[in-house]
Amino acid sequence: MTKTAWVFPGQGSQALNMGIDLLKISSAKAKFDQAEAILGWSVSDICENDEEKLSRTAYTQPCLYVVESILADLLREKGQQPNLVAGHSLGEYIALYVAGVFDWSTGLQLVKRRAEIMDSAAGGMMAALLNFDREKLEKVISATPDVVLANDNSPAQVVISGTPEAVQTVISQVKAKRALPLKVSGAFHSHLMAAAAEEFQAILEKTDFQTAAIPVSSNVDPVPEIDANILKQRLIQQMTGSVRWREISLQLPENGIEKVVEIGPGNVLTGLIKRTASGLILENIRHAAELPE
Known part of the structure; x- marks a missing residue:
């Protein structure tokens, strides 16, 4: 079996009409409905009709979480499983969900609060x-x-x-x-996010994390990890810490990974990995048509 990593893009990869093709799949439509109950607004409406809102942090992050997690679940329904997961900034939340660290609705509730807090952190x-x-x-x-x-x-x-x-x-x-x-509201991943990070830390600390079923490479520490407490501490540091994606890319072959599948809109991460680590098979699953038969 080819050792495979699944990677999940973050803010900046969103695109109008992303995920709309998934509404034809009943299990995916149910997730969109579930998301609307949690968020109080419709992911599909914003993805289809409101490019301005889709580019606002408070909406971008939950929309990406919903679309990427649904694509990952559909891939798992086809019998595929990764040997390692990683995500870029917001993408780390989908990676942790796929690894079984928290359930889907818990992940979406965390992302909703993270997005709202980050959206209000202006000035950088x-x-x-x-x-x-x-x-x-x-x-x-x-x-x-x-x-x-x-x-x-x-x-x-x-x-x-x-x-x-x-x-x-x-x-x-x-x-x-x-x-x-960049079109963002604040100085994300810097010390200027300290107040926002402190507010979000209180939410993270109250959230139950499970041991990961699949190793996770974190933004602030690219060494793959399954320990729930370590993964939570890394996530707490993430809002003010640097995203060490270049090091995550270099770690992939060192961990025996032969193939990387980027799950979500665009192809930013496979492009970055291609320029950093050689010899990897790179694939993209951006929409339902790219899922295997």
Whole structure:
């Protein structure tokens, strides 16, 4: 059997009409209905009709959780199972659900609160840098207060996060092929999220986590883990900690993984993995048509 990892994208991968084809599948339609009862609004309505709301953190994260988790469940119904799971930022919640750390509705309730808290954490900014001098970047970040490396995505792509002034200072001092401000409400994955993280930590601490049935590579620590307490502590650190996706990618072959399946809209993660770790079979399941027969 080919050792396989399933990976789940986070905010930024959402797209209008994502998941709408799943409504024709009765088990998936039931999950959409269940989600509406938990959220108080319709995921399918927003995914189909409201691009503006879909791009707002409070709605983006629950929509992605619902669509990605349904695709993963349909894949499991086809008899497939991963040997390892990982997710990028919000995607880590779907990974933990698939690993059996918490049930589906608990995961959605956590994501709902996380999204609301993050959506209200205004005042910072994030920017993606493409093709840059990493050594120079690390030096400038260490010399500039109020900015951090938020997402270490691949050797050639990172995201920095902090106050607008500090982010602009880094952009002006580090030559990059492209520097793109991200459409987010705050400085996610930085110390500027400390108050939001503290509020969310109280919610996480009250939530029961189970031992994972499948090892999980976490954003703040790429070493695969199944211990419930360790996975919870890693998740508590996630809102202010860096997303170490480049290291997660490098760990995949080291853990014997031969194939990676990205489950969810777009192909961001398979693209990042391709640029970081060689020799892996990469697949995408973005919608129902890409599920195996």
